[in-house]
Amino acid sequence: MSEPTHKTFAEHLVAQDPPLSEKQYREHRMQLEKALTDASRRESRVRMTVLILWLLCCIIPTVAVGLANGVPGKVCHWYPLLMYVLLIVTIVETVSYFVRFLPTRLRAGSALNRNILLDLDRRISDLTSRIDQTTKEDRPGQTPS
C-alpha cells in the first residue's frame, strides 16, 4: 500500500527540519492560544456592536415616527440628514450582519449541520468496527471477544 509508506515518508521528511526547542514550542502554543482567544473575543464584540447598532437604527426612526404622530414625512422634514445617515447605517449594518455573521449562526444551528454530524459519527463507528474486524481476522490466534 502506498499510503502508509507515504505517511512514514512525510513524517521522516518533517523530522528533517531542526526541531523546535521545548521552550520555543511552549511559547508558540501559548501565543497561539492567546491570539485565538483574543480573535474570538473580538469577533463576539464586533457581532454585538453590529447587532446593537442595527437595533438602534431600527428603533430610533420608529420612535421618531411615533413622536411625529405616525407621519414619516414630518420626521424627514425635521431631521433630513439624520434620517439619511440612519438609513445608510441600517443598510450597511444589515448587509454586514447577514454576510459576515448570520451564515455562521444559521449553519451552526441548522438541522442540516446536525444531520451531517450524525452521519459522520455513524460513518466513524462503522469504519472503526470494520477496522477492528480486519485486525481480528489478521490475528488468527486471537479469539474475538
Add this chain to the structure above:
Amino acid sequence: MDDPRDELERTRELLHVVMAQRGEADAFRWLVDRYEQRLLYFIRRSVADADRALDVLQEVWITVFRRIATLRTPEAFRVWLYRIARDKTIDQLRGDRRHKETHGESIDEATVDTAENSEGIERIENVKLIHRLLNRLTPAHREIVTLRFLEQMALDDIAAVVGCSIGTVKSRLHYAMRRLQEGIEEQNHV
C-alpha cells in the same frame, strides 16, 4: 478500494472541521495538532528562520479561525488551509522584500505530457537527501513538490493551492522530480 484507516482519518477530519465551523474550540485544536508540523515544514521551505516561520504559522491559524465558518465545502479544508499558508508566507516574504520573483518561472509545458511519478524517489533512505535537495529547487518547484511529498496531494488540489493550471503543476512537478532524481543519482555516484 480505499484503506478503511485512511477513510476513517478523512472522516474524522471532516467531523472536526464541521465541529470547528460550529465554534467548538476543541475541534479547532484537534485540527491545529493534526496539521501544525506539516504546515510548519511547508512554511519553513520559504521562510527559513524558525521564529518568523512560527509567526507566519500563527497568522495562518488565526485566519483559519476567523474564516472557517465561511468554508462551504468542509472536504476542501486541507487545500484551503495550504492556500492560506501559502498566501501568508508570500505576504511575509513581500514584507521582507526578499521575495524573488521566481514563482512565475516558465517551463516548456508542451513537452510534458504526464507528471513524474513521485513514488520512485519517495523512499525513506532518500529522505535526508531530498530534504537537502529541496533547497536547490526554485520556490515555485519547491512548493509543489513539498505539497506532493507532505500531503500526497492530487494535481488539481496542488493547482488550487498555488493558483495555477493543472498543466503548469504537471510540468513543474515533472521538472522538480527530475532535478531531485538527478541530485540523488549524483550523490550515489560520489
